[in-house]
Amino acid sequence: xxxxxxxxxxxxxxxxxxxxxxxxxIFNQDSLKLISxxxxxxxxxxxxxxxxxxxxxxxxxxxxxxxxNGKLSLFMEKSGRANGTYFDKKGNLIVCADEHxxxxxxxxxxxxxxxxxxFEGKKVNGPNDLWINAKGGIYFTDPYYQRDYWTRKSPEVDxxxxxxxxxxxxxxKVVAEGMVRPNGIVGTPDGKYLYVADRxxxxxxxxxxxxxxxxxxxKLILKQGSDGMTLDSAGNIYITGKGVDIxxxxxxxxxxxxxxxxxxxNICFGGKDxxxxxxxxxxxxxxxxxxxxxxx
Numbered sequence: 001x002x003x004x005x006x007x008x009x010x011x012x013x014x015x016x017x018x019x020x021x022x023x024x025x026i027f028n029q030d031s032l033k034l035i036s037x038x039x040x041x042x043x044x045x046x047x048x049x050x051x052x053x054x055x056x057x058x059x060x061x062x063x064x065x066x067x068x069n070g071k072l073s074l075f076m077e078k079s080g081r082a083n084g085t086y087f088d089k090k091g092n093l094i095v096c097a098d099e100h101x102x103x104x105x106x107x108x109x110x111x112x113x114x115x116x117x118x119f120e121g122k123k124v125n126g127p128n129d130l131w132i133n134a135k136g137g138i139y140f141t142d143p144y145y146q147r148d149y150w151t152r153k154s155p156e157v158d159x160x161x162x163x164x165x166x167x168x169x170x171x172x173k174v175v176a177e178g179m180v181r182p183n184g185i186v187g188t189p190d191g192k193y194l195y196v197a198d199r200x201x202x203x204x205x206x207x208x209x210x211x212x213x214x215x216x217x218x219k220l221i222l223k224q225g226s227d228g229m230t231l232d233s234a235g236n237i238y239i240t241g242k243g244v245d246i247x248x249x250x251x252x253x254x255x256x257x258x259x260x261x262x263x264x265x266n267i268c269f270g271g272k273d274x275x276x277x278x279x280x281x282x283x284x285x286x287x288x289x290x291x292x293x294x295x296x
Contacts, residue, residue, distance in 0.1 A: 024291060026236070027255065027257060027289070031288055031289055032257065032258075032259065032286055033287050036072055036284065037283050037284040039060065039283050039284065040058075040060050041057065042265060042280035042281065042282070042284065042285055043055065043058050043266050044056035044058075044084045044095070044280070045085075045228065045266045045270075045280050046086050046087055046268055046296070047087065047268050047270040048091060049087070049091060051068045051271045052068055053066045053278045054093060055266070055278070055280050056083060058081055061077065061080075061099075062074060062075075062076065062077050062079055063075045063082055063085070063106075064285075066270075068270075075110075076110055079095065080097025080098075080112070081149065082097055083126075084096040084128055084185075084228070086131060087132075087296075088105070088132055089136065091107075094130060094138060096129065098147065099149060101123045103115045103116035115165065115170075116165050119157060119172055122157050125155050125157065126145060127140045127141070128140070128182075128183055129141050129183060129266075130185065133187060133191050133209070134191050135167055135213075136167030137164055137166045137167050138164070138165040138167075139162060139165075139175070139187065140162070140165070141183055141196065142157075142160060142163060143199070144181075161174050161176060161177040161182065162175050162182050162215075164213045164214070164215075175213065175214055176196060176205075180199075180200040181198060181199045181201070183198070183199040183227055183228075184196070184197035184229040184240070184266075185197070186230055187209065188231065188295075189231075191209055193207065193209060194206070194209050195207075195221070195229060195231075195237060197222075197227075198225055199226065200225070201225060202223070202225040203223055203224070203225055204221055204222035204224060205218050205221060206218075206221040221237075222239070224239065224241075225239075226240055226241060227241055227263070227264065227265050228280070229267070230267050230268050230294065231294075231296075232292035232294060232295065233293045233295055235248070235249040236254070236292065238267055243259045244264055244279060257279070259281045259286060261284055263282050264279055264280065264281040265281065265282075269294020274293050274294040275290055276290070277289075277292070277294075
């Protein structure tokens with residue numbers, strides 16, 4: 001009886017997050033690796049077709065690259081204060097450039113094309129995060145975070161919303177509103193659903209995506225908000241904030257990755273096999289190998 005009690009005690013001190021996922025844990029907490037801490041505030045992690053990861057250091061107005069061979073290099077200075085990023089099918093890096101509240105396309109030669117600059121003649125709050133559907137349409141969140149590099153001190157548009165910019169168009173349309181502060185955003189690879197996190201309300205919604213790009217049937221899926229988000233091939237949802245939390249599509253929490261930073265801003269899968277999770281966290285970039293596989 002004493003031996004059995006001791007065994008239970010030992011089990012109780014095992015990392016609950018890893019144990020809860022047995023026998024097929026998604027990650028091993030001990031494998032979390034710091035890549036670099038030379039930044040001011042990291043954001044906007046995204047992956048190109050080869051598995052290289054790009055991310056932003058917004059206060060320093062730079063975009064960095066971490067390639068599949070483990071080399072960290074500066075990709076671009078004067079990045080328009082890039083925040084969220086995402087690659088389109090042509091290999092252009094699409095960024096939320098909130099210096100002037102625009103959406104940019106940056107090609108492999110670092111040539112910039114402004115895809116979106118205003119809504120009905122007014123500057124939007126500050127494009128924050130984005131996701132691109134199979135048609136090339138861009139969904140982006142537009143919260144208002146006052147920047148010290150802005151001359152304006154208040155919004156030009158009413159409300160903090162989600163916009164959709166059809167491919168090849170300059171005019172965006174509002175597809176979701178009624179949130180406090182929409183932030184993290186990601187869609188499913190089949191194009192059926194869009195997840196949007198309301199960071200200040202601390203919830204995450206799932207919308208159905210209609211053929212014309214509009215959204216409908218909003219459903220509360222997580223009672224937790226997020227700064228950045230990604231999905232794996234099993235449909236699990238990875239959200240950031242105080243570390244990284246992992247949820248099944250039905251909203252059941254299945255894991256938590258502890259990250260020794262004040263805040264985790266964004267996240268993506270990268271590497272040759274898309275099985276390494278990259279985490280932008282405050283002044284740092286981290287990586288952790290997983291049994292999951294990214295879909296972006």
